[in-house]
Amino acid sequence: MSRTPIVRVEEVHKFFVRGSEQVDVLNGLNLTVPEGEFLALMGPSGSGKTTLLNLIAGLDRPTTGEVWVGRELVSKMNETQLARWRTRHVGFIFQFYHLLGVLSAFENVEMPLLLLPLSAAERRRRVTTALELVGLKNRMRHRPGQLSGGQQQRVGIARAIVTDPTLIVADEPTGDLDARSAEEILDLLEELQASLDKTIILVTHDARAAERAHRVLHLDKGRLASEERRTASLARSASEGA
């Protein structure tokens, strides 16, 4: 069954200028991500996977080419449009969680909702639901410093899903966690993808994390080097085997 593409990357080039030198990061890359897919991007350092993730998430703009998310041409938006678009359509999960240390778990998760026209009661309802989904309802009042790494990442995931975004992007979400916590986070992402039918794009160096994805793309020198398609059941059994 083919599903509607939610992300389309068309002939994208991205280069940076470092001193007098031009560094090509992405070279005419094309990519389509169907709605509800769990996609993993892998590749060596400098292969362009994080840059590609940033372009899809609207954190950066390509030098040439187009990036579409849903019906929006993200690559042509200005900074203000991108910020507004990100609030509603993209949930971010960071390697180092990047929670605000002065705020409680509840307040951290509430942050993106402050930018939306929601009542306090509605914000509270959404935050509580998101924290419940990640299993941290009983840790709402704790600050990041009072939580373990795995728990902090769960708060980060709750913050990413609280706006009910079109797309969840995760940059090495298990890179700073021990093996057990990493497994728990991957289980959680998988569950969220299955239960909420969210599109997840995951950048990782970790083969075990990539095994959870429906599809794994390998990048090398800014190009798509290979593609590995896994069925949902295969991905699940891989995770169970692990």
Added chain:
Amino acid sequence: MKFVFLILKNLRRNLLRTVLTALGTVVLVFVVTLVWSVLSFLDDVTSEKSTNLKAIVTERWQIPSQMPFAYAATLADGAARKSGDVHPIDSMTWQFFGGTLDPKSRTRENLVFAIAMQPRKMITMMDELDRLTGDDAAEMERILRLMESNRRGIVIGRERLAAIDKRVGERIVLHGLNYKDINLEFDIVGTFSVPRYDQTAVMNREYLNEALDEYARTHRGEKHPMVQKTLNLVWVRVPDQQSYSRVAEQIMSSPYYSMPAVKVETESSGVSAFLESYRDLIWGMRWLLSPAILVTLSLIISNAISISVRERRLEMAVLKVLGFLPRHIMLLVLGEAVLVGTLAGLASATGTYYVVNDCLGGLKFPIAFFPAFFIPRAAIGWGLTIGLTTSLLGSIVPAWGARTVRVSDVFAKVA
């Protein structure tokens, strides 16, 4: 509201830095408030009024002014000679009598400087005494009656009374300093409720003039050497500038006042002339000290906010990733600075107002003939404005830096 909450949370992040920044603001706003209180008072007394203004008549070519008392009656009437001439609304004469309690050991503590005048003119012509109300007005009326019924009555300011270690009801003898061999015995009948006159004393002019007459009787008809020089100032009150010009013209053109000649000036220009010797000090306070303090205050706030922004670049990038617009980030940074600056400025000025006025009895900054300066109520507004403006100016550059944080740059450095 949530933004304010976030700002407060951020300020608590490094409480020591926030408290030190606030303390710096409090101290500098305190100094500016004191300086501006003095300048504001001097500006007020030297600014020309358009209605109900007072003119001062003094000797033209000599300081201190010493005119014959014979001038008093006609000057008090604005030298009006013919019908159609303008008569002042009110007037008062000042004769200065300085004396010491102990002629053998003259010290600052045993000196009393008294203005000899018609007692009742205190409540019609003297600044602030002419606006007394309630108990203060009743007490002043009681004092006036005592001075009118007893020419030896003297009213002495609170601080001067404390300095000479006397109380109301006691009797003192002042040995004349500017009137040699004129020693006057006084009954202290009261004190001033207005702090402005804390160092001043007022006596009945009739008592001084009688003492000078008595001098001739006790010195074989020989007049006192000061007898033709006893009138120091004449004040006349006129309704407007036009009346002032007419009265000034009447006095200046009068043939009565030729030996010595007199001059007329408004109260404000008279005070300005008196303040001329303080010109450099006042200029320095206005144009060097105040701006230097305001710039220092801005730099303190700017430094604290810059450090805070530098430490939180990553956090600001995260906020941008979450969808916060550059202006949101800028507002958060400005908000932190403005909140600290404004609250500290307001607290400082309010504290200064109550501490200086109510606890210290004014700022003892002896400039010209003003013994103490008081913090005007408007100073509370100054504190708020200074805090707000300097914090805003000081935080613009760091806030702009926070606004322009590039998300991809920050994450590239983290990776």
